[in-house]
Amino acid sequence: MKATLVIKNIDNLITLKGENRARAGKEVNDIGLITNGVVAIKDDKIIFAGNELPSNIEVDNDTLIIDAVGKTVTPGLIDSHTHVVHGGSRENELAMKLKGVSYLDILASGGGIHSTVKATKEASFDELYNKANKSLDTMLSFGTTTVEGKSGYGIDDFDTEIKQLEVAKKLNEDHPVDIISTFMGAHAIPKEFEDNPDAFVDIIIDKMLPVVAEKDLAKFCDVFCEEGVFTIDQSRRILLKAKDLGLGIKIHADEIKPLGGAELAAEIGCISADHLIAASDKGIKEMAKKGVIANLLPGTSFNLQTGNFAKARQMVEEEVPIALSTDYNPGSCPTENIQLIMSFASLIMKLTPEEVITAVTINGAASLGIAETHGSIQEGKTADIVVFDTPNIEYLIYHFGINHTNTVIKNGKVVYTK
Ligand SMILES: [Zn+2]
Numbered sequence: 001m002k003a004t005l006v007i008k009n010i011d012n013l014i015t016l017k018g019e020n021r022a023r024a025g026k027e028v029n030d031i032g033l034i035t036n037g038v039v040a041i042k043d044d045k046i047i048f049a050g051n052e053l054p055s056n057i058e059v060d061n062d063t064l065i066i067d068a069v070g071k072t073v074t075p076g077l078i079d080s081h082t083h084v085v086h087g088g089s090r091e092n093e094l095a096m097k098l099k100g101v102s103y104l105d106i107l108a109s110g111g112g113i114h115s116t117v118k119a120t121k122e123a124s125f126d127e128l129y130n131k132a133n134k135s136l137d138t139m140l141s142f143g144t145t146t147v148e149g150k151s152g153y154g155i156d157d158f159d160t161e162i163k164q165l166e167v168a169k170k171l172n173e174d175h176p177v178d179i180i181s182t183f184m185g186a187h188a189i190p191k192e193f194e195d196n197p198d199a200f201v202d203i204i205i206d207k208m209l210p211v212v213a214e215k216d217l218a219k220f221c222d223v224f225c226e227e228g229v230f231t232i233d234q235s236r237r238i239l240l241k242a243k244d245l246g247l248g249i250k251i252h253a254d255e256i257k258p259l260g261g262a263e264l265a266a267e268i269g270c271i272s273a274d275h276l277i278a279a280s281d282k283g284i285k286e287m288a289k290k291g292v293i294a295n296l297l298p299g300t301s302f303n304l305q306t307g308n309f310a311k312a313r314q315m316v317e318e319e320v321p322i323a324l325s326t327d328y329n330p331g332s333c334p335t336e337n338i339q340l341i342m343s344f345a346s347l348i349m350k351l352t353p354e355e356v357i358t359a360v361t362i363n364g365a366a367s368l369g370i371a372e373t374h375g376s377i378q379e380g381k382t383a384d385i386v387v388f389d390t391p392n393i394e395y396l397i398y399h400f401g402i403n404h405t406n407t408v409i410k411n412g413k414v415v416y417t418k
Helices: 024-029 091-098 104-109 113-122 125-142 158-173 197-214 233-244 261-268 281-292 300-302 314-317 338-347 353-359 362-367 391-397
Strands: 005-014 032-040 047-050 062-068 072-075 077-079 145-149 178-184 221-223 246-253 273-276 293-295 321-325 387-388 405-410 413-417
Touching: 005 077, 005 387, 024 314, 024 353, 072 077, 072 391, 077 362, 091 104, 091 405, 113 158, 125 145, 125 158, 125 405, 125 413, 145 362, 145 387, 158 178, 158 197, 178 233, 178 387, 197 233, 221 233, 233 246, 233 261, 246 261, 246 300, 261 273, 293 314, 293 362, 300 338, 321 338, 321 353, 338 353, 338 391, 353 362, 353 391
Parallel strands: 005 062, 005 072, 077 145, 145 178, 178 221, 221 246, 246 273, 273 293, 293 321
Antiparallel strands: 005 032, 032 047, 072 387, 387 405, 405 413
């Protein structure tokens, strides 16, 4: 078999070798580290990862060789919670935030998400496409090869919801980074439904979800379950309907108040529950029991300046599988930099380098239902790989705030080099 690409002399090859599922608890300590490793790729698939190329793998003049001496190689990073397709920006909220006005207060005064809804509504397909395309370029430069992208800035304006999902679909075809779409019409209560939010929930269930499923515009459905947004009962109704229609289900849970979103995620079989800053001890236990992935977003906590972060160590002890994402969005976390999120996760939430790298590779893949094909460097899997210009994974986390990417390989092709 002839290799099309070989990465050789890898100081630290982090394979995440193992079963194609989310990892939790102590098993996360084994990240499949190979020193002085080599990876061989044929077309878009990995054909070997180990110490020495076996004799049945040919290398000739057409094989692209990358010398990774002094470098660290990992699976392509997976950013499994973003709101990448949106209009506008919200730097005008900075002054309010500095005065200590809370997210929910900014929202109640008609700012926050409502201003992004307006900007997204007013933006043309091409404007949304070009803005998100630029963000995907940035993400790719930081080593992200797959992202999840949510709708949710049309809310009751279903055409805008569809527009967001269609932009994501087109970008998934055009851009090297894969986008997996999530329908999140239940992102806020529209002003005209404030007195009767259940009527809006009915619209999502009866009018929106069936169209999204029928047009195959999203793989997942997500709900912002929070005080002042969607209640536990409303979230349950929406997500069970989505499940009925064959969509995977996710939930923005217990971000600000401990409403019981973690418990609901376990009860109805969400693939992930995201944020979880205020999740209860009981909710964490129930997530562990059901294998619900905790998708933690420390960049959001940092940016909101509340001082409150998810109890990541407790979740690890309870054996909840953990993913980490940027939550890239114009309000609560305007950054595409997954490497920064990895540093925050370690320095602030006290996750170990092994826990961090697992969270942004195989566990991120599992939270998007693609662990069979992505998230580890193993024979037969998709060749999404990052070469970092760092001697080891600790250095990548320790030397924070800059971009350590040297080369990004997507589907077996070099798509970014420094
Ligand atoms: Zn979010």
